[in-house]
Amino acid sequence: MYSDFNFKSDPKKINLLAEKFPHVDPQSLSTLALFIQTAHEVYNGVCSRLSEYGLSIGSLKILIPLYLHERALTPSELAEYSGVTRSTVTSVIDKLERDGIIRRSTLVDRRMTAIYLTEEGRQLMTERIPMFIQLFSDLLKEFTKEDHVHFAGMLQKLSTGLERIKRE
Known part of the structure; x- marks a missing residue:
């Protein structure tokens, strides 16, 4: 079970693993x-x-670029901005469209789909999203500027390590 892997509260488990795997x-x-x-x-x-x-992190990855760019974006552009696959973007777009937050249209040449925020979507972004942004910011309220720099550097090292083990 996942909870058995929680070493946060029990360093004894870490020590047992270290004994079993000395390397x-x-x-x-x-x-x-x-x-x-x-x-x-x-x-x-x-x-x-x-x-x-009724939102998710995935929906924010779609809504924020639409809000920031203040124009329609194609699903491919949203996938690129969001760092997710086109199929993932499509499923999120489907849900947001059902919820009335975005709408699909076609661009001038009619070969490409354009994604727009609806009035409800714009209202959501101007009224609710700032609360979430503040919430995210408050998670690190105790950090000093130096802590932010140090933590970002450590996360970058973790990311580098992850990329290394993906290649191995």
Whole structure:
């Protein structure tokens, strides 16, 4: 069960693993377990708050570029801005369209689909999204400017490590 992998509250489990696998650095494993658990809690907390408005992180990845660019975007552009696949964008667009937050249209040459925010979508972005942005910002309220720089550098190192193990 997933909860059995929660080393955050029980360093004894880390030490047991280190005994069984002496080549594993217990501090690295402990730090990674804490990161995974915290990231999971942050993700779930953010998702829970967004769901109160029928939104998801995926929907924000579509809505924010539409709001920021203040023009229609194609599904391909939204996929590129969002860093997700075109099929993922399509399923999110379908839901947002059903909810009346966006609408599809065609561009001038009629070969490409254009995605627009509806009036309800614009209202959502101007009234509700600032609360979410503030919520995200408040997660790191205790950080100093130096903490932000240090944390970003550490996350970049983690990302580099992840890319390395993907190649191996």
